[in-house]
Amino acid sequence: MSLVRVLHVITGMGNGGAEAYIMNMYRNIDRTKVQFDFLLRSRETAYEEEIKKLGGRIFYTSEYPRHFIKNKKEVEAFFESHKDYDIVHVHANALIYMTVLKIAKKHNINCRIMHSHNTDTKRPIYRIIHNFNKQFINKWATDYFACSTEAGKWMFKNDFILRKNAINIDKFQKDKEVRKKIRKDLGVEDKFVIGHVGRFTIQKNHTFLLKIFNEYYKKNPESVLLLVGDGYLEKDIKNLVNEYGLKDSVKFLGSRSDVDTVFQAFDIMVFPSLNEGFGIAVLEAQAAGVSCIISSNIPNEVIQSSIVKKLSLDDTVDEWVKNIDIIRNSEKIEQKTSINELKMAGYDIKTAAKKLQSFYLSKSHQES
Numbered sequence: 001m002s003l004v005r006v007l008h009v010i011t012g013m014g015n016g017g018a019e020a021y022i023m024n025m026y027r028n029i030d031r032t033k034v035q036f037d038f039l040l041r042s043r044e045t046a047y048e049e050e051i052k053k054l055g056g057r058i059f060y061t062s063e064y065p066r067h068f069i070k071n072k073k074e075v076e077a078f079f080e081s082h083k084d085y086d087i088v089h090v091h092a093n094a095l096i097y098m099t100v101l102k103i104a105k106k107h108n109i110n111c112r113i114m115h116s117h118n119t120d121t122k123r124p125i126y127r128i129i130h131n132f133n134k135q136f137i138n139k140w141a142t143d144y145f146a147c148s149t150e151a152g153k154w155m156f157k158n159d160f161i162l163r164k165n166a167i168n169i170d171k172f173q174k175d176k177e178v179r180k181k182i183r184k185d186l187g188v189e190d191k192f193v194i195g196h197v198g199r200f201t202i203q204k205n206h207t208f209l210l211k212i213f214n215e216y217y218k219k220n221p222e223s224v225l226l227l228v229g230d231g232y233l234e235k236d237i238k239n240l241v242n243e244y245g246l247k248d249s250v251k252f253l254g255s256r257s258d259v260d261t262v263f264q265a266f267d268i269m270v271f272p273s274l275n276e277g278f279g280i281a282v283l284e285a286q287a288a289g290v291s292c293i294i295s296s297n298i299p300n301e302v303i304q305s306s307i308v309k310k311l312s313l314d315d316t317v318d319e320w321v322k323n324i325d326i327i328r329n330s331e332k333i334e335q336k337t338s339i340n341e342l343k344m345a346g347y348d349i350k351t352a353a354k355k356l357q358s359f360y361l362s363k364s365h366q367e368s
Contacts, residue, residue, distance in 0.1 A: 003032070003033065003034070003035055004033060004034045004035070004086050004087070004360055004361060004364045005034075005035050005036075005037060005084050005085050005086060005087075006034060006035070006036050006037070006085070006086070006087045006088075006089055006360055007037050007038075007039055007082075007085045007087070007088045007089065008022055008036055008037070008038050008039070008089050008091065009038075009039045009040075009088060009089065009090040009091065009100045010022070010038070010040065010090075010091040010092075011040065011041050011042050011044075011097075012040050012041065012042030012043070012044035012045060013038060013040060013044065013045045013046060013047045013048070013051070013058075014042075014044040014045075014046050014199070014230075014255075015046050015199065015229065015230070015255045016199055017117065017147075017165065017276075017277065017278060017279070017280040017281070018091045018093075018115075018117040018147075018277075019046070019047070020165075020167075020280055021117075021147065021163075021165050021280065022036070022091065023047055023050070024165075024166060024167060024168065024349050024353070025349075025352070025353050025356055026051075026054060026056070027054070027349075028168075028349050028350055028353035029353050029356065029357045030357060031054060031055055033357065033361065034357050034360050034361065035055055035056065036051075036054075036056045037056055037057045037058070037059070037085075038051065038056060038057070038058045038059065039059050039060075039061065039075075039078065039100065040058060040059070040060050040061070041060070041061055041062070041063050041064050041071065041097075042063065043060065045058060046255060046257075059078060059082075061074040061075055061078065062074055064096075064097050064099065065096070065097075068099075071099060072099050072103075075099055075100055075103050076103055079103055079104065079106075079107040079109075080107075083107075085104075085109055086109070086110075086111060086360075086363065086364040087109070087111040087112075087113065087360055087363055087364065088100060088101070088104040088109050088111070088112050088113065089113040089115060090112070090113060090114050090115060090141075091115045091117055092114065092115065092116065092117065092118075092155070093116075093117055093118035093121060093277070094118065094121040094126055094127070094129075094130040094155070095114075095129070095130045095133035095134055095137060095155060096121075096126055096129055096130060096133070098133055098137075098140055101114065101140035101141055102140050105140055110142065110363075111142055111143060111363040111364070112140065112141050112142045112143070113141065113142070113143045113144070113145055114137060114140075114141040114143075114144055114145070114155070114156075115144075115145040115146070115147075115163065116144075116145065116146040116147065116151040116152055116154060116155035116156065116160070116277060117147050117151060117277040117278070118151060118154065118275065118276070118277040119148070119150045119151050119154045119275045119276065119277055119297075119299065120154065120274075120275040122202055122203065122274065122275075130155075134155065134156070134157060135157070137155075137156065137157075138157075138158055143161070143363075144156050144158065144159070144160035144161065145160060145161050145162075145163045146160045146161070146162060146163065146277075147162075147163060147164075147165050147277045147278040148162070148277055148278045148299035148301045148302070149162065149299065149301060150277075150299045150301075151277040151278065151299070161359075163352070163356065164301075164345075164346055164347055164352050165278045165280045165283065165347075166346070166347045166348060166349045166351065166352030166353070167280065167283060167284055167287060167347065167348075167349055168260075168349045169287045169339055169342050169343060169347065169348050169349070170339075171260045171287075172260045172263060172284055172287035172288040173287075173288075173339070174264065174288060174289045175264065178261060178264045179264040179265065182261050182262065182264050182265045183264075183265045186226065186251065186253075186265055187251075188224050188226070188251075188265060190222065191222055191223060191224040192220060192222055192223040192224070192267050192328065193223075193224055193226060193265055193266050193267045193268075194213060194216070194223060194224070194225050194226070194266070194267070194268055194269070194270055194324070195225070195226045195227075195228070195262070195263070195265070195266035195267075195268070195269045195270075195290070196209055196225070196226070196227050196228065196229075196269060196270060196271060196281075197228040197229060197259060197262075197263075197269070197281040197284070197285075198228075198229050198271070198273070198281060199229045199230065199231035200229060200230060200231030200232065200233040200234040200236075200237055201231050201232065201233060202233070202274065203273055203274050203275060203276075204229075204231075204273055204274075205272045205273055205274050205295070205313070206227070206233065206237045207237070207240065208272045208313065208317075209225075209270060209272055210225075210237070210240055210241065210244060210246075210250075211317050212270060212272070212317055212320045212321060212324075213225045213246070213249075213250070213270075214244045214246060215317050215318065215321050216321045216324055217246065217249055219321075221249075223249070224249050224250070224251065225246075225249065225250045225251070226251050226253055226262070226265065226266065227250065227251065227252050227253060228253045228254075228255075228256055228259060228262055229253075229254075229255060230254055230255045234252070238252065259281075259284065260284070260288070263284060263285060263288035263290055264288065266285070266288070266290045267290075267328070268290065268291050268292070268293065268324060268327055268328065269281070269282070269285045269290050269291070269292045269293075270292075270293050270294075270320070270324065271285075271292060271293070271294040271295065271298070272293075272294070272295045272311075272313060272320070273294070273295050273297060273298055274295070274297060274313070275297050275298075276297065276298045276299065276302075277299070278298075278299060278301065278302055279294065279298045279299070279302045280302075282294055282298065282302045282303075282308065283302055283304065283342070283347060286304060286305045286307060286308065286341075286342060287339060287342055289307070289339075290307070291307040291308070291309075291327045292307065292308045292309065293308075293309045293310075293311060293320065293323050293324065293327070294308060294309070294310055294311075295310070295311065295312070295313050296310045296311060296312045296313070297313065298310070304341050304342050304345045304347065305341045305342070309323055309327065311323060
């Protein structure tokens with residue numbers, strides 16, 4: 001059986017949800033049958049060393065849309081010199097970057113997947129482009145994936161396959177000793193810890209999160225906010241923290257490779273995103289047994305246990321604060337309940353990776 005090479009196309013391989021999905025799949029497929037390569041438009045590659053160790057290759061093109069002409073020429077040249085791909089798998093938050101699909105079709109790559117990872121775009125011009133391309137996506141793509149039902153409906157007019165953002169559930173297993181150590185390492189042993197995991201972008205709504213924490217902190221000065229992630233708005237959020245006078249109570253942990261361990265330090269996660277394709281951090285929190293308060297804009301499919309509470313972004317800050325107190329004072333749900341529910345719902349990585357691998361092999365006319 002010859003090796004099936006899949007070319008994953010994404011802006012960059014930073015620490016976002018789509019990137020986490022790809023890497024979770026990559027670690028768990030049979031790499032003697034299916035191998036991943038990456039075509040990126042950004043040098044942001046948090047997983048570069050791991051990709052190379054797993055046998056993958058990384059290729060770069062110029063940014064899009066800033067250098068769209070140069071990008072098109074480079075993609076043309078790439079496919080002229082790389083003839084060994086059975087499948088092109090494009091990951092997107094909106095239908096903006098169609099170049100690779102069009103050129104892949106021109107080069108007779110028969111399986112061209114468009115994978116939706118979001119439910120909206122906040123830039124009006126991008127929404128116009130997205131809606132235009134939505135009418136014609138079936139001219140360039142052959143298969144359609146989505147991380148949630150809402151993400152699929154946002155991106156496609158036609159049917160799509162739901163690809164669950166599965167995780168290594170057992171990796172997040174609650175451990176009292178790990179919790180004790182990480183809280184000591186972070187200097188939050190005697191604190192009530194509110195956590196958040198996500199890049200510093202408009203979508204993640206850190207400004208509202210800080211308003212919530214600021215009000216909560218006024219009544220509960222033993223509380224602390226842990227922020228995991230990086231991104232272009234990080235400096236702005238740090239300035240806002242200083243304006244609130246919260247410098248000693250908000251910790252910026254940066255991009256972490258041990259997020260599963262950091263979750264052990266959380267008492268609750270607050271996740272007020274403006275929109276999400278899925279919200280994999282919420283799934284990870286449930287696997288770790290961490291209660292969550294999330295915005296009602298997040299797809300219902302991410303809620304796989306009873307430890308998640310949804311609130312509207314139209315609700316007052318006081319309402320969010322009140323619900324943090326309610327959860328803090330309520331009896332803890334046993335973590336094993338969340339783990340069992342996640343596995344039964346198909347969010348275990350081994351099951352999901354096997355399904356994706358079977359799809360890839362079927363599209364390359366191989367037997368799995």
